[in-house]
Amino acid sequence: MELNTIKDAFDRVAKKQKLSSSKTQEVMEQLGQEIEQALSKIRSVHDNTASQLDHKLILTELKTKLKEIAPLSHLEGTQKELNIALSKYPKLLEKSFNPDLAKAYRNVDFDIHTVNQIIASHFYQEGLFDLGDCFLSEAKEADAAALKTPYLEMYQILEAMRSQNLEAALNWAATNHDKLQQNGSDLELKLHRLQFIEILQKRGRDEAFKYARTFLVPFASNHMAEIQKLMACLLWAGRLDTSPYSELLSPIHWDKLAEELIRQFCNLLGQSYKSPLSVTIAAGVQGLPTLLKLMNVMTGKKQEWQSMKQLPIPVDLDREFQFHSIFVCPVSRDQASEENPPMLLSCGHVLCKQSITKLSKNNSTRPFKCPYCPSEVEAGQCRQLYF
Numbered sequence: 001m002e003l004n005t006i007k008d009a010f011d012r013v014a015k016k017q018k019l020s021s022s023k024t025q026e027v028m029e030q031l032g033q034e035i036e037q038a039l040s041k042i043r044s045v046h047d048n049t050a051s052q053l054d055h056k057l058i059l060t061e062l063k064t065k066l067k068e069i070a071p072l073s074h075l076e077g078t079q080k081e082l083n084i085a086l087s088k089y090p091k092l093l094e095k096s097f098n099p100d101l102a103k104a105y106r107n108v109d110f111d112i113h114t115v116n117q118i119i120a121s122h123f124y125q126e127g128l129f130d131l132g133d134c135f136l137s138e139a140k141e142a143d144a145a146a147l148k149t150p151y152l153e154m155y156q157i158l159e160a161m162r163s164q165n166l167e168a169a170l171n172w173a174a175t176n177h178d179k180l181q182q183n184g185s186d187l188e189l190k191l192h193r194l195q196f197i198e199i200l201q202k203r204g205r206d207e208a209f210k211y212a213r214t215f216l217v218p219f220a221s222n223h224m225a226e227i228q229k230l231m232a233c234l235l236w237a238g239r240l241d242t243s244p245y246s247e248l249l250s251p252i253h254w255d256k257l258a259e260e261l262i263r264q265f266c267n268l269l270g271q272s273y274k275s276p277l278s279v280t281i282a283a284g285v286q287g288l289p290t291l292l293k294l295m296n297v298m299t300g301k302k303q304e305w306q307s308m309k310q311l312p313i314p315v316d317l318d319r320e321f322q323f324h325s326i327f328v329c330p331v332s333r334d335q336a337s338e339e340n341p342p343m344l345l346s347c348g349h350v351l352c353k354q355s356i357t358k359l360s361k362n363n364s365t366r367p368f369k370c371p372y373c374p375s376e377v378e379a380g381q382c383r384q385l386y387f
Contacts, residue, residue, distance in 0.1 A: 009092050013085045020078040027071045034069070038062040116141045122277040124151040125266070154265045161258055166195045169261060179268055187264050189219045189226065190257055196230055197240075197248050205237040279321070287315040325387035331355040331371055343382040347375035356382055 041058045116139045123132030124147055132148060157168045173180060173188040180187055192215045200208035212230065220227050229245065236243035263273045272279070294313060314335075327336040329352035336342045340354045349372045351359075356379050359368045364380035 006092060009085075009089050013082075013089050016078070016082040016085045020075075020082045023078045024075055027069065027074050030069050031066065031071060034062060034065050113141065117147065118277055121147050121271075122275045124148050125271070125275045127151070127155050129155075150265075150269055154262065157261065157265075158258055161254065161261075164198065164254070166191055166198070169257075170195065172261075172265075176268060180264060183264065183267060185260075185264050186223070187257075187260055189216075189223055190260065192216055192219070193226070193230060193248075194253060194257060197233070200233060200237055201240065201249075205234050208237070209234060283317055283321045286317055286321070290315050327352075327385075327387065329355050331359075342385045342387075344385050345370055345375075345377045346381045347373050347377055349373065350385060353384075 038058055042055060120132050120136050120141065123135060129148060129152065136142070157172055160168045170191050173191055177188060196208055196211055196216065199211050216227055216230065233240060233243070233245050233248065236245065240246060241249055266273050290313065327342040327350070328334065329336065331351055332355045334340060334352060336352055340352050342350050343353050343356055344350055347370050349370055360366050360379040365378055367376040367378055369376055
């Protein structure tokens, strides 16, 4: 709710700023037009060798018109509304955001060496190689320097692609051909397709045909429609931009291919497409307001907070932060965990283990009624589910 309030306030400021800017532009254009007209009259009078009195009359007329436009009075209203909105916005931010983040902090044991590796890996994955080297040097983590090598190769390939050179990318894809196929990726075909189009555009039909026979034929069995489309492009050599296949020349294919290469490169390294550190921080920022509210309620119960294994309230995150299925017991409303896994009843309904234990009074052979259907089940017949 607080985020919605802040967004509404920001939208009001943006709207007032846009209105003020538009009004200012309108007034400036009116002033410019009047001044240009006056200058035009002065030039015309000057060409006719008129007297200085005529010049004064033109300037007097201009002064009168500028007063009628009254630029200050036109601008004061919108500027005042903008200033009011701007003055309220920082106050709302101060009220909504609590700078004391220590309230939501828990003492957690962690391995400093592992954390340093995560941070260095983040820098390298983002292409910040100098920063990563400096960090490892100051953290005295010399053995973590090996994290740099694969990402350095990836960025060298991407740099070549920015210059529309696919040689390095094609070599990498050929080296990892089997792994890419196992992942169901058609990255190698997309690279060859783009290279084929480049050859057709720059070196002509014959060279493109030779390239297709060498590198595209192996993909024909599974991608015949795509190969046929590329073969049809040969008929439009030299004028592909006016053909039905002109979309193949769009620069967006280079951008999408670079993104796909990063995704597959990280996948083969056993890493996620986005840096785990950046995802963790983004998720933490989104969940922080809820944690701060919880700590305000639990003031004086710091010890309980430190020992708590599960939060008493849900922390809702966007779908981009949901990487696995989540089961919440329909009876206890608790989220399933390793200690309290989801269990499949013989009737087909699912409850958490602790709920089944309570319903069966901790007796594996004692029948109890399913909360959602008339069936009677036994705890011993329930089977754990794995999502």
